[in-house]
Amino acid sequence: MAYVHDAEKEALHQPHSFWSKYVWSQDHKVIAIQYSLIAIFAGIIALVLSAMMRMQIGFPGSLEFMDANTYYQAMTMHGMIMVIYLLTALFLGGFGNYMIPLMVGARDMVFPFVNMLSVWFYFLSVIILLASFFVPGGPTGAGWTLYPPQAITAGTPGMEWGIILMLVSLLVFIIAATMGGLNYVTTVIQARTYGMTLLRMPLTVWGIFMATILALLAFPALFVSGVMMLLDRTIGTSFFMPEMISMGQQTDYDGGSPILFQHLFWFFGHPEVYIVALPAFGMISDILSVHSRKKVFGYKMMVWAIVAIGVLSFIVWAHHMYVSGMNPYFGFFFATTTLIIAVPTAIKVYNWVLTLWKGDIHMTVPLLFAVAFIFTFLAGGLTGLFLGNVIVDIPLSDTYFVVAHFHMVMGVAPVLVVFGSIYHWFPKITGRMMNDKIGMWHFWITFLGTYAIYFPMHYLGILGMPRRYYDSTAYEFIPQSAHDLNAFITIAALIVGAAQVLFIYNMIHSAFKGKESGPNPWNAASLEWQTPQTPPVHGNWGEKLPVVHRWPYDYSVPGVKEDFVPQNVSEQELEANKVKL
């Protein structure tokens, strides 16, 4: 009966040793922390790269090693790491793994072994990516969009090995994301506890659930383009590579379509924005509700907005390609869908504000980050409306206006959510509070600092300053005022970058020495705060799974002494203990 024994072990996956508990762990919480630590490590590398770039832009020539090739390599790696290896991995692999089973009342993900494979494939993808810093020619400098033919043509930095490692790393990452995604979606569909209907799930779960569906359907587009470009580079196929002369020599390529790559890339690339944004939307809704002691305004509308944004995100991709020479009717179509997607997005912004309206707002660090997110997302979203229109986009294309837009909307805004969420859920993960004072300093420097960085960039863009230029001092049409502004932006960026040390210090110090938090320091109603132990132990719920009786936003309920009612409190318990609660 060996198989029965094996089957039980597999289902319980009870860790027995240090290795099975912390390294080859199948526990979703450990996997989440592994994902997060790898992602933060990668993010720090990307942050340093951005500081190097800013030094070159603000004070050209100040870094001796920074030539044009190094600049483009730093730019490419910064973009790719931030979008894929930090934000996607952190939101889905990190928060998704930690939150989904706890919030829906499951013991773990439904396929724990596959989940473990997911994090190790992710680790492998990061190793492959970082290996490109050490190969001849260095990492690819093709820009994060990796457009052919430039990406694999002689003269582009990293054309030898860097681009190969980048593409292989992306393929491995996609396999990792798919393995994780299968778990997140199946867990939400199949492993919710008793009483946890879909419309009793916190918006965090809704956001991550929908983002995962997007990832599962959109990442194949990156996979397809990655495989085909890899074959173009390694065995000389001509999927994307046109007939061309390079360095005075006729290449062996013939007839490939670079525009086809762009379509595939952005068919992935635009949903990718929402793969990052939807979990952020969900998490911010929960943080706002808890810290303003109010139910989320228009919960059902919020759910449907998440679903609508997810669906619409598949039909807006070509607004990234207005200047690629496509049919003007296509431009009209994609501009229209882009404007339509603003509707559910605006609904969400209104509902966040109305959630705060007349709430019992507690000015905690997570709440501050949440409010900062609303401002930042609004600013970034509005410039998105500008750029979504062909006639405005064409003059602004390839200027710093675009850089400012996408950094506000999918750089700073989601990162603010990451910070807010870590401050919010840290007590559940570690059992300790993060230091409030350091948190406040971190918040104000980051929030004001990022505005000092990105607000002036809009002006630079309208002025016509092109992005991607290695040395802007060589061009007469760029005025001195733009250079002065760039120096200012660089100083702000360095300050914001350095301020992140406060956050790292706070996280590490608080994990070991922070004030003990107790199980539910924010008096939150959702299920993850109701675990019998904090931090939750293996299996999450002890002997019995929780039974859910209500939605997760019962705050300030009239007639109840405490201003929140946990999801697992029944109506009878509520009646019997009205005073006590």
Add this chain to the structure above:
Amino acid sequence: MTAAQLMKTSGFESVGGGANEWQETPEVIALRAKTGLRILMAVITSLFFLFIVSFLIRSQIADWEHLSAPWKPLANPWPLWINTGALVLASIFLQWSRISSRKQEARRTVETLVLAGFFSLVFIGGQLAVWQQLMSLGYFVSTNPANSFFYLLTGLHGLHLAGGLMAWCKTVVKAWRGMPIKQLSSSIELCAMYWHYLLGLWFVLLGLLTSSPETYAALVRLCGL
């Protein structure tokens, strides 16, 4: 608003899924595995859909040399039809195994399961033979984009089948170790679902690869590409 009013949440009923004990029931585990497989098949569909769209767009560029044109290797694709026959047999035997396992016919279940694996290997071997034949005729992977797509699509389909064969191996090992048919049946069920899916996918790919240039042009026009 009272707590009772707040409690009134509409929507689908919870599927539960979790027993109050640590160990899930085999039915629950099987249901979850099926859901997971269905989602995986959706991902694979998205992957091949995008390859097919790329194929169609690339086929409209002048340098494309149709493999199905007269005097070209796929003008008479009988080797592919033989391979298709092997995959159809694999699918039939898996279905047979699935039905037998439901009827608790242990011997028939295992026999048909093994035969399904055998015909799957025949299919993969046959596809490799077609590759070799093409290469012996000078149709290498990078000679023309039509060739590149042929190798790419058949190769990826074969890799997906090879992945399925790993699950098949695991099921055969379970049977060999004496797992009762009742418990084995959920694994066979999953294999059967996946094989049928890959057979359907292969029919689509076969249709695409052996169609005429006019069909490609019509499809591209139909899609507005």
